[in-house]
Amino acid sequence: MATAASSSVVTLEKKKRTGSFRSCSSSSSSSSKKPCTRCELVGFDSLPEYLKDNEFLLNYYRADWPLKETMLSIFSIHNETLNIWTHLIGFFIFLCITVCAATTIRRHDGAGSSVTEQPVARWPFFAFLAGAMLCLLSSSACHLVSCHSERCAYAMLRLDYAGISTLIVTSFYPLVYYTFLCDPFSRGLYLGLITALGAAAVLASLVPAFQTPGYRPARALLFSLMAASGLVPIAHKVAAFGDRPEAIATAWYELAMGIFYGLGVAAYVARVPERWMPGRFDIVGHSHQLFHVLVIAGAYTHYLAGLEYLKWRDVQGPYCQC
Numbered sequence: 001m002a003t004a005a006s007s008s009v010v011t012l013e014k015k016k017r018t019g020s021f022r023s024c025s026s027s028s029s030s031s032s033k034k035p036c037t038r039c040e041l042v043g044f045d046s047l048p049e050y051l052k053d054n055e056f057l058l059n060y061y062r063a064d065w066p067l068k069e070t071m072l073s074i075f076s077i078h079n080e081t082l083n084i085w086t087h088l089i090g091f092f093i094f095l096c097i098t099v100c101a102a103t104t105i106r107r108h109d110g111a112g113s114s115v116t117e118q119p120v121a122r123w124p125f126f127a128f129l130a131g132a133m134l135c136l137l138s139s140s141a142c143h144l145v146s147c148h149s150e151r152c153a154y155a156m157l158r159l160d161y162a163g164i165s166t167l168i169v170t171s172f173y174p175l176v177y178y179t180f181l182c183d184p185f186s187r188g189l190y191l192g193l194i195t196a197l198g199a200a201a202v203l204a205s206l207v208p209a210f211q212t213p214g215y216r217p218a219r220a221l222l223f224s225l226m227a228a229s230g231l232v233p234i235a236h237k238v239a240a241f242g243d244r245p246e247a248i249a250t251a252w253y254e255l256a257m258g259i260f261y262g263l264g265v266a267a268y269v270a271r272v273p274e275r276w277m278p279g280r281f282d283i284v285g286h287s288h289q290l291f292h293v294l295v296i297a298g299a300y301t302h303y304l305a306g307l308e309y310l311k312w313r314d315v316q317g318p319y320c321q322c
């Protein structure tokens with residue numbers, strides 16, 4: 001940490017000498033106490049080490065901006081603008097879905113009308129929606145303010161990783177709870193294992209090296225393995241309930257979700273298309289934006305699966321008959 005901080009200072013001093021970087025930090029030791037009113041976007045080579053993540057994005061970086069300017073940059077154009085807005089819009093989409101689901105979902109009785117009998121528990125379905133909203137909002141906030149300082153970046157990236165873990169863990173809840181409604185052992189086993197895995201991933205993300213560019217494949221592998229472990233309960237579901245149309249329909253949704261997430265992770269790790277034309281996709285079209293959009297598509301597909309699970313268990317009734 002100390003080495004990184006001192007190298008950042010050296011980098012800043014070098015940029016000041018060469019004139020290629022204008023610091024906007026209000027904590028500057030300059031004799032002027034007035035914070036600068038206009039912050040400039042800088043190139044990759046001018047970044048402090050903690051912000052160097054993707055060398056194929058060449059320009060339009062914010063670096064060490066004061067907090068106020070950092071917050072207001074949500075309304076300006078830089079290479080994080082679409083990263084912020086893709087997940088912020090995704091958050092509002094899921095907020096609307098949650099409100100609509102809470103106010104309109106009624107128990108299915110198999111004939112298309114609602115009934116008043118106590119329905120099957122809704123908490124796994126809403127836990128997933130809450131996990132999706134937490135992930136999208138923390139990601140958006142992380143992209144907005146991480147450029148403020150190294151301390152801020154460290155804290156926000158932990159929040160981002162915790163949000164990703166929460167989305168993955170809560171995605172298991174509808175799948176496991178509704179599929180194994182009448183099998184408490186399998187239900188408890190799967191829910192316990194994925195929750196423990198999620199907690200372990202959050203703890204692993206506390207290691208400072210976890211956020212460095214060299215650990216990009218390791219980060220992708222950890223979260224991908226967590227998500228891929230969902231194949232076990234899905235295979236169990238198809239084997240046990242292959243004759244139920246809802247079980248097959250939800251498995252198709254889960255396959256589509258896996259494809260969306262898989263494509264997103266592939267773009268994230270490979271850093272395409274910017275790798276092919278560095279500098280061309282700095283503002284629009286780089287891999288992280290594609291990753292964000294594919295995450296929203298995957299989460300939305302899982303929401304559709306959640307509706308199917310509710311229909312399945314409501315039609316069958318809240319009481320186990322198996």
Ligand SMILES: [Zn+2]
Nearest residue numbers: 083139288292
């Ligand atoms: Zn992101």
